[in-house]
Amino acid sequence: MLVLGLETSCDETGVALYDSERGLLADALFSQIEQHRVFGGVVPELASRDHVKRMLPLIREVLTTAGVERTQIEAIAYTAGPGLVGALLVGASCSQALAFAWGIPAVGVHHMEGHLLAPMLEEQPPAFPFVALLVSGGHTQLVRVDGIGRYQLLGESLDDAAGEAFDKTAKLMGLQYPGGPEIARLAEIGTPGRFTFPRPMTDRPGLDFSFSGLKTFTLNTWLQCREAGDQSEQTRADVALAFQQAVVDTLTIKCRRALKQTGLNNLVIAGGVSANQSLRQSLEKMLGELKGQVFYARPRFCTDNGAMIAYAGCQRLLAGQQDGPAIGVQARWPM
Ligand code: KG4
Numbered sequence: 001m002l003v004l005g006l007e008t009s010c011d012e013t014g015v016a017l018y019d020s021e022r023g024l025l026a027d028a029l030f031s032q033i034e035q036h037r038v039f040g041g042v043v044p045e046l047a048s049r050d051h052v053k054r055m056l057p058l059i060r061e062v063l064t065t066a067g068v069e070r071t072q073i074e075a076i077a078y079t080a081g082p083g084l085v086g087a088l089l090v091g092a093s094c095s096q097a098l099a100f101a102w103g104i105p106a107v108g109v110h111h112m113e114g115h116l117l118a119p120m121l122e123e124q125p126p127a128f129p130f131v132a133l134l135v136s137g138g139h140t141q142l143v144r145v146d147g148i149g150r151y152q153l154l155g156e157s158l159d160d161a162a163g164e165a166f167d168k169t170a171k172l173m174g175l176q177y178p179g180g181p182e183i184a185r186l187a188e189i190g191t192p193g194r195f196t197f198p199r200p201m202t203d204r205p206g207l208d209f210s211f212s213g214l215k216t217f218t219l220n221t222w223l224q225c226r227e228a229g230d231q232s233e234q235t236r237a238d239v240a241l242a243f244q245q246a247v248v249d250t251l252t253i254k255c256r257r258a259l260k261q262t263g264l265n266n267l268v269i270a271g272g273v274s275a276n277q278s279l280r281q282s283l284e285k286m287l288g289e290l291k292g293q294v295f296y297a298r299p300r301f302c303t304d305n306g307a308m309i310a311y312a313g314c315q316r317l318l319a320g321q322q323d324g325p326a327i328g329v330q331a332r333w334p335m
């Protein structure tokens with residue numbers, strides 16, 4: 001089955017063609033980050049307008065790259081939520097219109113299911129069952145995955161998502177949006193051990209997270225540095241490293257706990273923060289000790305993209321799911 005996938009939940013327009021026999025045929029992405037950067041975060045109205053502009057040229061681009069005629073497309077998958085409503089509506093209405101015009105089915109996909117399944121596009125995909133750590137700008141969740149659509153929530157963030165904590169902390173320290181890659185870049189030159197930050201909620205049982213206090217702790221440290229007259233680039237890097245290390249350790253401790261609780265030894269990490277090298281290294285070390293394996297997508301497919309939506313939609317369609325022509329999207333939507 002040849003599926004066209006469209007992603008428009010936030011500030012990236014992603015389009016891809018996935019074939020259940022031949023795999024990923026083509027994918028194209030336009031990131032709006034530069035347009036939102038001057039505002040320090042995503043401006044929803046600007047995001048929607050830009051998706052409208054980019055969508056059809058990107059669809060043409062993937063068709064050309066893959067050498068596919070539009071008549072060969074058998075179904076369309078689009079992100080139906082969660083995300084920014086205006087942005088989601090662009091992908092949903094475009095998909096439903098094309099599906100109607102071409103006489104093919106359309107299916108709405110959960111954005112986080114897309115992230116969760118993105119590692120399936122790699123050469124050595126994980127086998128079910130596994131534990132998944134979903135770490136994006138909007139979500140931080142630990143999920144037991146027994147198959148497509150068979151998800152059991154084990155724990156989640158009670159306040160900020162991990163990516164959101166990176167973004168907000170970066171902003172407090174005068175860094176650009178999105179903050180995750182900025183903090184990761186600075187942390188590379190940070191001095192280990194100069195600052196030590198708390199590992200929130202690791203001293204009590206359970207698999208939930210809380211990152212909001214860590215953000216405040218970082219702000220207070222940064223303000224103390226200012227009072228001491230030291231907000232040098234090196235100090236900024238030292239604070240960034242301490243923050244990143246606290247997030248990475250916290251996520252690693254909870255993943256270890258989730259693996260122990262479920263008796264599983266395969267871990268999938270997905271979502272924008274799974275691109276973080278320090279997190280990958282820490283989880284790989286932990287899984288090495290447990291004689292298990294960590295799976296993740298190539299960096300390009302950790303953040304938002306059309307390939308994960310085409311893949312997830314294809315699995316849903318093969319399982320018999322098909323949506324009606326209604327253009328329905330959901331800003332909030334439990335997986
Ligand atoms: O999955 P994603 O593209 O969008 C959502 O679904 O939210 O994730 C974006 C998030 C942002 O918060 C960004 O700062 C974070 O992923 N991110 C990173 C890195 N790359 C992106 N966080 C930490 N380290 C990175 N290398």
Ligand code: ZN
Binds near residue numbers: 115137271272303304
């Ligand atoms: Zn995402």
